[in-house]
Amino acid sequence: MADGGSGKGVGARLPRKEDDRFLRGKGRFVADIRIPGMREVAFLRGPIAHARIGAITVPEAHRAAVFTASDLTDVAPIRAYSGLKGFRRSDQPVLATGKVRHVGEAVAMIVAATRAEAEDIAGLIDIAWEPLPALVDMAEARATTTRVHEEWPDNIVLETFVDDDLSDIAATAPIVIRRSLRTARQCMSPIEGRGVVAEWDGRLDQLVMWSSAQMPHITRSGLSECLGLDHGQIRVISPDVGGGFGYKGILLPEEVALGWLARRIGAPVRWIEDRFEQLSANANCREHAYELTAYADGEGTLLALDCEAMVDAGAYSSYPFSACLEAAQIASILPGPYRFGRYRCRTFSVATNKPPILPYRGVARTGVCYAIETVMDAIAEATGIDIETVRQRNLVRSEEMPYTNVTNKVFDSGDYPEALRRAAAALDIPTLRAQQASETGPVRTGVGLSIFCEQGAHGTAVYHGWGIPMVPGHEQAQARLTPDGVLELRIGAHSHGQGMETSLAQVAHTILGINPAAVRLVHGDTALTPYSTGTWGSRSAVMSGGAVAAACETLAKRIAAIGAHLLQAEAGSVRVEDGSVVAPGGASVTLREVAHTWYRAPQLLPRDVDPAGLDVTAGYKPLSDGGTFSYAAHACAVTVDTETGFVTLGRYVIAEDGGVCLNPMIVDGQVLGGTAQGIGTALYEEMPYDGEAQPLAASLADYLLPGAGEIPRIAIEHMETPSPLTRFGQKGIGESGAIGPPAAIANAVNDALRPLGARVDALPITPRRILEALARAGR
């Protein structure tokens, strides 16, 4: 969409309003908050993955500083149940009760003048542990008699089944592909960890909590349920958030604990997660296992897909997404952007003695893209058809849009084959093939493709179906013109890097013509903003963008009515543009004059003026709850050193379509940053566990995050197919970049290894995994 020529509206690459404070070190993150009298909290965390908690001995001198589950008798456990049939319920205690179920589970809370002193006290506490067998592998957890939750008959959180009888195809299909794939457990690793500051305000009879949170309103609802306070007694403020990616889209046990503690001791308290806590207690995403069987014809057409998938769901069901969302999503999105008609998929969410699973940027999509794109390359290999053509034969075509796929997902718009064509063309595959043909030494070139679509901004009907504690409805926004003509926007979603202070000001500019510099976004405070489920699921550009537009449109009508009166023009004859109300003859009054009249000189207005004034709350939902489908094709070249197992990324191209971009610069930033995370998933990031479910990467020297030297320059090819469902045609795309890289890179590495008879079927593709695959192939 054109931005009206001003260079500031929807579609403009407007520099970000929020940058200045961060560039001067003036951002305000939770660890920067100071309250007089504030005390510091450390948690004593269980060092064993699965153990009964015997006697807890606290030195007499420190009894008043230490709190355990036996003190939190008036606190309810965290309950995130799903309504899906067969879901097994479990409670997550705020402090471990009876036993610990993963390393790092909080057992005691210690308060002191400084964090160091609190940690000193933690070191003096003695706990009589009674170790139990630890469940570290999800396949073993399905077979054993040991239980993560004793009251369960097994360790299955949820089993889902999309059934179809594929026997006719299995009997006749000329091509049968079988693959067993694994993805590693990861830690999302925002550079800022979690953190909480809590204070009980006696005057307001209110808990005030600052937390680095993606969804402050959901945090408040969860705190209300656990602490037995009504919502009015809780205010959650999320200040600047130093990266989220899903890691901060959760009700934390620590939030509940500090909320309780601040009231109990009558002093403000602070807990700031350190990196050791983050890595040892919260490697909580991505771990999948797939058994895939695909059937294709000789022309490379996928006829049917049969999958059994497992997700290691960890020990508890996190609030609000629950322990089953990841695996249940696998069943619904594994078919990807392809149009085959026969599908069978059984999934298991398996409880183990690891941290409870959370949805990480891309959620299940990153794993399923790796799975289906591995299948596509296997079909290409089996049929001798090239990797682009085999995909083109199976992709949903643009003339079929909107398209309802085999799992009843409705793809709203787009041209998937064109995205693939553009990415492949930009990579220049023929030149890379010629290079490969000339290679005889230890360094081998590989070429990889992946393509996917991403459901974003999906709403009420979809989440009602999951039956989890959070169901998004209409997203609301408030637009208020202040007496001096500044526009205040208030939304309940919250930015953790997405630049909403800028992109939503652009939305307001498009509707009202107001200069984005005169727009202030208020967000991240439950006391000041309308209820929202927050920022997750690639939803804020669509949902908050639509809501801000709706609020500004209503505000524009009220502004126009006042402006028309001041201009002595017919009410319906004026326009709101460029920050003014303009009469047909060209006479105009500014928004500032309109606002001044309403607030400061109301004697100038007629008696029948709209008394609702210049303060509007409006709500918005897209035309369908099924969500928008952005999509992208990734194409990359790699070189693999078969002597060291080291992979070097070469050219990397993405063709993507997020519909109309509110701010294309910000969208590019989301895609580039997501892609870097996807490269981490593909090549580097893994939390290994030993046989006792002990995490083995306890610092960033062990858990490898990609740096500037590991990420190649990435070229983006833009496409823009407006979504028919949303206010400006925008689509959710914030997670997109993280989805495609593991599939494209794994395919490229295996392409390089193919002449040597080797193949890697697990992520991340580390040098060790490559050398082991070569060794298995006799190399």
Next chain:
Amino acid sequence: MTTLTVNGIETTLDVPPRTHLADALRETLGLTGTHLGCEHGVCGACTVELDGSPARACIAFAAACAGAVVRTIEGFEYDSVMAELRAAFTAHHALQCGYCTPGMLITARDIVLRIPGADEARVRRELAGNLCRCTGYQGIVDAILAVLAARRG
């Protein structure tokens, strides 16, 4: 008691011996622009200028900094090179959440002044000690290259 110069002001710190420089800057002096990411000296979020070179404030003990000259992001408010970098960081969308940004800027300024002829590969190598989880580095690299190019004329 440790006396050092912080952002041009001679400052005496009275902190326990185990206090690292970043905690002293943040908690004692209120200079919260220095961020903590890992406290292992890996991520670079706490990078400050120590005696003229970038250093990890999380693995320097405050008590070991007697006589040192420390500059935090707040101390570059009127620095002309930093002003060029700030403008370039915004123009090239080199920050999203802003958490790694102060440390990244201090490293970037050092690259610009120390290696005026740096190319992209060199800039990426020099940034190896500063992790960013949001941007994928491309905007950061482009911003630094733009400042280098502008300064070369």
